[in-house]
Amino acid sequence: MKPVAVIPARNEMDTIGDVVAEVKKYVKDVIVIDDGSTDSTMITALKAGASVVSHPLNKGVGAALRTGYRVALQNKADVIIQIDGDFQHDPQYIPQLLDEIEKGYDMVIGSRFLNPSHKHYNVTRRSGIIFFSWVANLVGSLDVTDVTSGYRCYRASALAQLSLLSDRHWALEQTLEAARKRMKIKEVSVEMPVREKGVSQFDLRTYILYPFRMVECVVKVLLFR
């Protein structure tokens, strides 16, 4: 089973080198998708030993993951591990994610809500994740606690059956589609601290628009996928 790690990153020069180095302890092939960084993320990732695909424009996490999946599948990956470049996702859990894929699951999600680490997030963020997870469980007949988690592992053959991701706010859409296609989804407990370095994608505008984007995701999956 050939695993490939895909790391979407934007302006993560402070952490990407360490993330790549840690991931390389578990996965030989590491691909960093630099989504229009304005700092030295690309060079730092290259020096750490990753293959780097660099977007000329910043188009969002979904766009970066789309590119990453494409490169991983071209490299004949059997399993794709998706991990953030800001060190919120500890690479030490990679073997656990891979174990679940070997047991037969198609998608494994690392959940911060299966351990106390979620309590360090602010109330707004936690409430948002709980609500979106509830919607995903209701619409997709699932039992997930952290539908927005970007720490995931996929069987490549299953991932190839899913539609291309939206540029932004991809997680709920992808999870719902996987549920509708009756893929086997499992969650594992992953400690995810609040990011210490860099700038988060979550600002006031994101929080305000989140409910509307959630409605868009649900309608898209129910009517068009």
Place this chain on the structure above:
Amino acid sequence: MVSIINVAGFLLGCYFLLQSYLLVKEKKEEVTDFLAWSIIGLSLLVLTVVPQVGDALASYLRISTRANTIFGLAIFLLYLIIFRMNTLNRNLYRQISVLNEEIALLKYERENRK
């Protein structure tokens, strides 16, 4: 007695006709757009120069005044234009995303071949 709004409508009609012609000549606009804006410009000219046309239209559409008729039709037309522009905009956004990905992958493949 010519009102200010008649003058404004006349000038706007002339502007649409002239400007869209110049833009096509400078290859900054398509002929289709020129035809569309010319029709709008000519309609405005006719409505301002021959107010009886506006009255007849108002009567036919059973709208109380000529001004309401013109504004009503203009708003309807704006809805159509906004809808079309929104669709075009979304499509362009999607195409930029695709190009962004393709350029990134071409650069990556070129670097790997070195």
